[in-house]
Amino acid sequence: MQVDAYIFDVFGTLVDWRKGVADEAALMFRDKSIGVDAVDFAVAWRKKYHPAMQRIRSGERSYVQLDVLHLENLEETLEEFGIAERFSADDKQALNHAWEKLPPWPDTMPGLTELKKHAIIAPCSNGSIALMARLAKFAGLPWDAIVGADIAHNYKPERETYLASCAALRLPPERVMMVAAHNNDLVAARAAGLRTGFFPRPGEHGPNQSTDLKADTHWDVVCRDVAQLAEIVAIADRI
Amino acid sequence: MQVDAYIFDVFGTLVDWRKGVADEAALMFRDKSIGVDAVDFAVAWRKKYHPAMQRIRSGERSYVQLDVLHLENLEETLEEFGIAERFSADDKQALNHAWEKLPPWPDTMPGLTELKKHAIIAPCSNGSIALMARLAKFAGLPWDAIVGADIAHNYKPERETYLASCAALRLPPERVMMVAAHNNDLVAARAAGLRTGFFPRPGEHGPNQSTDLKADTHWDVVCRDVAQLAEIVAIADRI
Numbered sequence: 001m002q003v004d005a006y007i008f009d010v011f012g013t014l015v016d017w018r019k020g021v022a023d024e025a026a027l028m029f030r031d032k033s034i035g036v037d038a039v040d041f042a043v044a045w046r047k048k049y050h051p052a053m054q055r056i057r058s059g060e061r062s063y064v065q066l067d068v069l070h071l072e073n074l075e076e077t078l079e080e081f082g083i084a085e086r087f088s089a090d091d092k093q094a095l096n097h098a099w100e101k102l103p104p105w106p107d108t109m110p111g112l113t114e115l116k117k118h119a120i121i122a123p124c125s126n127g128s129i130a131l132m133a134r135l136a137k138f139a140g141l142p143w144d145a146i147v148g149a150d151i152a153h154n155y156k157p158e159r160e161t162y163l164a165s166c167a168a169l170r171l172p173p174e175r176v177m178m179v180a181a182h183n184n185d186l187v188a189a190r191a192a193g194l195r196t197g198f199f200p201r202p203g204e205h206g207p208n209q210s211t212d213l214k215a216d217t218h219w220d221v222v223c224r225d226v227a228q229l230a231e232i233v234a235i236a237d238r239i
Numbered sequence: 240m241q242v243d244a245y246i247f248d249v250f251g252t253l254v255d256w257r258k259g260v261a262d263e264a265a266l267m268f269r270d271k272s273i274g275v276d277a278v279d280f281a282v283a284w285r286k287k288y289h290p291a292m293q294r295i296r297s298g299e300r301s302y303v304q305l306d307v308l309h310l311e312n313l314e315e316t317l318e319e320f321g322i323a324e325r326f327s328a329d330d331k332q333a334l335n336h337a338w339e340k341l342p343p344w345p346d347t348m349p350g351l352t353e354l355k356k357h358a359i360i361a362p363c364s365n366g367s368i369a370l371m372a373r374l375a376k377f378a379g380l381p382w383d384a385i386v387g388a389d390i391a392h393n394y395k396p397e398r399e400t401y402l403a404s405c406a407a408l409r410l411p412p413e414r415v416m417m418v419a420a421h422n423n424d425l426v427a428a429r430a431a432g433l434r435t436g437f438f439p440r441p442g443e444h445g446p447n448q449s450t451d452l453k454a455d456t457h458w459d460v461v462c463r464d465v466a467q468l469a470e471i472v473a474i475a476d477r478i
Contacts, residue, residue, distance in 0.1 A: 065409065122372070127388075129408065130410075133361070133411075134359070134384060144373075145368050145371070145372035145385050146384050150370075168368045168389065169368065169369050169372065170304065170367065170370075171369075203464060
């Protein structure tokens with residue numbers, strides 16, 4: 001069965017959010033002479049990501065773009081670290097753009113560039129179109145389209161997010177492969193009828209990462225990274 | 240006032256729909272030994288474009304992607320030319336993909352490639368995300384994102400299409416320039432608060448074109464083509 005589109009999780013799977021956010025926070029902390037560990041700060045900020053989306057997934061709150069949730073979560077995190085009064089509204093907006101400046105893992109750009117020769121490639125992220133477009137510019141991600149939460153007005157792993165993404169590309173789910181370094185993303189994608197591709201990103205959560213170090217089950221493709229996925233697809237195209 | 244994103248009309252402005260559709264139709268007519276003029280056919284097919292969208296703009300019909308309207312219009316056009324019975328459902332689907340294989344005007348790809356260094360670039364077309372993604376692959380259009388009708392679930396020149404496109408990019412309308420070879424597109428974009436850029440495409444409608452040969456009013460930028468727009472933006476960035 002032919003796969004016409006590969007759609008990707010982005011944060012963690014393609015880019016290093018932990019380093020990217022910490023580096024941006026560190027710059028601002030240095031300018032303000034704030035003695036907070038920037039990695040701890042990035043991790044604390046990210047910890048609010050899933051609970052914030054859950055209110056929308058559950059229907060408790062209407063859809064808003066992830067940029068809005070990130071900013072609210074930033075405000076809470078600054079409060080927790082006791083440094084909120086050091087940040088103006090403009091400072092917070094500036095720091096919120098850290099999510100658009102995340103370094104790609106080394107294989108991401110070459111892998112996507114090769115894969116793009118063989119199929120449609122698109123992010124299927126919880127990040128907004130605005131965020132994904134700016135991140136793609138920063139990180140050199142050569143997307144054909146942007147699908148994901150902003151298309152569905154709902155967040156992964158809600159079934160609707162995967163199905164709306166396939167529909168936007170006018171492809172049935174079985175012609176689309178969801179690629180992620182997170183098993184739970186793929187559980188939901190498979191339940192929605194998509195094909196699944198996995199590789200681990202043991203650096204995503206730092207040296208003590210204990211989750212998603214390997215495939216939890218038989219995904220359609222399990223490989224080393226994006227570059228190897230592209231190699232596999234290139235070979236499959238020739239045979 | 241800084242422009243952070245340039246969003247483009249596509250059919251006519253960036254690609255030659257008339258030649259592209261006629262070429263695809265000609266191939267299929269030749270295979271089937273059908274003696275219909277392919278350019279006449281392309282023009283007749285395109286003539287149904289605005290009336291089909293108007294039913295959706297008026298609220299008479301719910302939003303469907305342009306691919307659906309194109310297919311319905313194709314079926315009507317085949318009937319009018321008396322050749323409908325020569326086309327299977329698969330033939331019609333195949334010919335409908337003609338809209339994804341439109342040649343860019345010569346300045347389009349180099350112009351967009353340069354412009355992309357300075358700002359976000361995206362189509363703001365009535366074509367669907369699916370259509371725009373495949374056309375971008377075919378024609379080498381290096382988009383950062385895809386906005387337009389499929390984001391708004393309504394067709395240009397409805398105000399909502401421009402505003403939803405800006406919102407998807409998280410930009411206020413005054414930081415976005417709509418670029419088109421069609422004055423009426425720009426009338427609507429300006430009314431919605433966007434900046435406006437115009438260049439003519441005297442080849443769009445063939446040798447007897449009488450409309451849109453020049454700017455009808457003082458658009459923010461009036462230039463020769465995409466390449467010149469990119470030059471202007473590059474210079475403005477330096478001064």
